[in-house]
Amino acid sequence: MMSILVAACLSFLTVLRIPAIWNPPARPALMASVFATAGFTLYIEPVYEAVDSLLGGRNFAGLMLSQFILAAFLQLHVAVTNAAGASSRLATHPRQRIIRRHQVAWVLCSLTLAAGFAVSDLPVTSPSLLRTYGAQPGMVLFLLAASAFIAYTSLSIIRTVIRHLREMSPVFRAGFFLVCAGCFGAIALLAVRSVLQVVAGLPAQNAFAGVYGTGQAISVICVASGLSASRLVVFGRVFFLDIAARWHLLLVLPLWRAATAGKTNLVLNGNRFPLRDIFSSGPHAALQRRITEIRDCHLVDPHGFRDAWMTHKSALINAERLMTPLKTAAGSNAAEGPHHDR
């Protein structure tokens, strides 16, 4: 159940990130999400068994799953290094060197992992590869290679993120706090599992396996949602403002009707039934138009609709507040423009 939840969460976060296909700097984060989704989808038992039977039933699905996870961590490292490197004006060459060094580590770990897999005897399909075959030396090599790369990458990401924490906005800081928590969790789980593999007996290892699965799932969700925090914030903001614009259109309607009565020359599309705007695909543009028309009519004839004005003025002011750019509302100078040319 937990693995289905993780795969579903990762799929949702990957879908949110799809527009990054057309944006090269954002592509590694998308690829990290795609690989993690593929890996954790394979982790779902029926999917694992179905894929493994297609591949010959010798647990090749387990090798694929591990390779997907390593690739996800590699892409995550590339994304973080690119973002942090550019922000600290790190020259392109040193940044490329760091990424290349990490790629070499990824190739070595992947080859070691594959070698460990190749020398192991894994005749029966088992999603819990290490629990079933963990005693074999090849599987110990497999585990060590995967754990070493994940731990190395996680530490590298944590170090980079902490170094640049001050430069981030609160949204990104919160997001990266989740990323670090997920990475720490992954490292801790790997460390405990590796220690148990060496010093504890099979019952202890089996008892930890359940904790490991759940902890790993939580770590992955932490990392993925942390990386998507900014996207989720924007998504939520757009959704909320869209609903709010429709609501404000409804609220300003009585004032708009009173203000524009008999003033067709001040209304752009005088023959339109404004209720349609509430269900239009662009409620903000429609609200902008209605506000402009009310203000124009009020300037021309300030006393003509006094009663409606007194009753519904607050609706207009609230609608205008909604349309005020966020950065202007926050008091920054982001909306600098020709107005300064006075």
Place this chain on the structure above:
Amino acid sequence: MTPISDPGYLGLVHSAISDLRLPDKLTLGGLHKVVSTRRSRKLVVRKTEELRGSPVCAMTYSNKAIDLILFAPAEERRREDHFVCHEFGHLLLGHHERSRGNVTSPMPLLGPAMVADQLKVADVGLDGDATPPPLAKLLGRRRSATCSTFTTLEEKRAESFADLLMDHIWRSDVRTLDEPVRFAEVFG
């Protein structure tokens, strides 16, 4: 970009805006540069106290060297931005090259005199000649009930143009996180 409605006159406005290839992240300052580059001349935008309470919210004068936009102070910054975007619409839709001016009737003397003053301040535009510009060359956004505000096609187009630009700026503001470093570009 979302259409506010689909009357026939909007087609030209939509194609003019898509021709501009506006960036996703757009501010009025960025738009100012786009208009100036597109028109290949200096663009000066001035808030003008003399227009306060006049029948004209904003007006534009254009010659070969300069586009000058004068706008009235409004109770809200967003509304002033809308006046300016309306004038950008006139400039980018080529109304100055084709249309007769429409500010002459409400402001027969004050309009040209204000333009001449501002051109002198801008130190460009009249080739040393401080004569007020020809009345027929002033286009503006009017707010007088006696003026046929949105009954001409040019005014409707310029107003729709302003609406769509304001929507684009607003959307760009909502969809952009105020991130000082590149994290937004990579993870946003």
